[in-house]
Amino acid sequence: MENVDWLNRVHVGDAREVMATFPNNSIDLSFWSPPYFVGKNYESHLNFQDWKDLLRGVISEHARIMKEGAFMVININDILCFADQNMPRFMANNVSNKKVKISREDILKVKHDYPDADRRTLASIVGCSEQTIQRRLEHNNVRGGKSSAGTKVLTVGGLLQEWAEAVGLYLYDRRIWHKDPCWANSRWHSNSYRAADEFEYLYVFWRTGIVKVDRARLKKNEWAERGSRAVWNIRSIQRNGRHECEFPEMLAERVIRLFTDKDNVILDPFVGSGTTTTIAKRLNRKYVGIDRLKKYAQLAEERTNAE
Ligand SMILES: C[S@@+](CC[C@H](N)C(=O)[O-])C[C@H]1O[C@@H](n2cnc3c(N)ncnc32)[C@H](O)[C@@H]1O
CATH class of the missing domain: 1.10.10 (Arc Repressor Mutant, subunit A)
Structure with missing residues (x-):
């Protein structure tokens, strides 16, 4: 019988170690936003090499646990202020x-x-x-x-692509999440030639295999508005409440509805406040989340269970 203990729950631990316990060919979609290496509290233990090892390690684990033809969607930004002593x-x-x-x-x-x-x-x-x-x-x-x-x-897309291809995951698509300028809630004006930051990336990686393309997953107008559009306009979460870096529910909803069907298994190895798992449950998908911090794993579990 299938062992389902690992499913429909949020695990505490390092994503690489927890993913290593998951069965082969079990994930229909992985959607996540990792630490960006920009000095947030939850990444303060990482130096640049640790950060690269973490992302490379998590991507490598996907090659085994994703189903053939499945997607891994990574939401990330470039490192806009990478300190370089040289x-x-x-x-x-x-x-x-x-x-x-x-x-x-x-x-x-x-x-x-x-x-x-x-x-x-x-x-x-x-x-x-x-x-x-x-x-x-x-x-x-x-x-x-x-x-x-x-x-x-420091651009990160090329790094992700290199680490993914090394394990047989190919860059299938990339989209822009256009949010709002950071500091929009204050009086942000750039005092240099660097622009106010207002977008992030969605990198879509594919594990080779047959992909089911089903336009019925979205309504007709939704295909026109977002299914076929490279730029998604979604306001970011403005409050700094339960988690430093939540992504909006709308972002998770769009990704999950575009790439999966009911009962599919959705993974978020950096689950944070549990946005992915909550929306997966709301959309009648199975889910599994991981966070190395117990407080976030608990928060994600509670939020998802309350759904
Ligand atoms: C950008 S946040 C994710 C936020 C999430 N998408 C949400 O909507 O709330 C990244 C999360 O990764 C977690 N994290 C950092 N290193 C990790 C690791 N090695 N394994 C698992 N989780 C990790 C952090 O604790 C943080 O909650």
């Missing part, structure tokens, strides 16, 4: 730069009066952008800010 620091003569006159001390005073205020609240009390708050308090920001080295953009 790179000369970019010197700018920024003639349009208007320096914000708010000091770190000004912000610390407000923080003292409102100890529970988050970044957005602090920004609205002080009357500046969230970016200024972060720069003054943490000496850094999402664009790399004051790094001790020069920063460059």
Whole structure:
């Protein structure tokens, strides 16, 4: 009889180790968003080599557990501020730069009066952008800010493709998830030639085998609006509540409905708050999630069970 203990649940552990316990040819779709190597709390234990080993390892495990003809969809972004000690620091003569006159001390005073205020609240009390708050308090920001080295953009799509092809998974398609500019909830303006970041990638890898193409999975207008479209417009999650980096339910729903049918098995090896598993359950698919942090595995399990 089929062993189903591993299914319809969220496992705690390193994705590579947990996936190694799953049966061969068992996954119809894997959809995930890994750590991006951009300094989030949940990836602070990784150096660049660890990060590459993690992604390469997880991709390799897929070659065995995916069904023939199945897809693995990875949502990721390039590393926009990759610190490179060898790179000369970019010197700018920024003639349009208007320096914000708010000091770190000004912000610390407000923080003292409102100890529970988050970044957005602090920004609205002080009357500046969230970016200024972060720069003054943490000496850094999402664009790399004051790094001790020069920063460059590091593209990741080619790395994923190289690691996937090494185990027989081929890049079948890629789409753009167009969200909203980061810091859109504040007063973000680029003070350099680097654009405000407002999109991420969806890389679709294929395990060789027969693919079932079924347009009935979507309604006619949905094929026109998204099935055949390379750019998907979906607002990102603006709150920083239960998880630092949730992707929207709509993103998971589109991917799952496009690539799978009822009762298919959906994997998310970096399940975080459980968006993929929750939507899989909502759509009557089977699911399996993994997160190395117990708090997220529990959160994902509870959220999915509540569905
Ligand atoms: C970008 S978040 C995923 C967010 C998720 N898509 C959601 O909607 O909530 C990446 C997750 O991977 C987890 N993670 C990091 N390293 C891991 C590893 N080695 N194995 C499994 N999970 C890992 C982190 O704890 C984090 O929750």
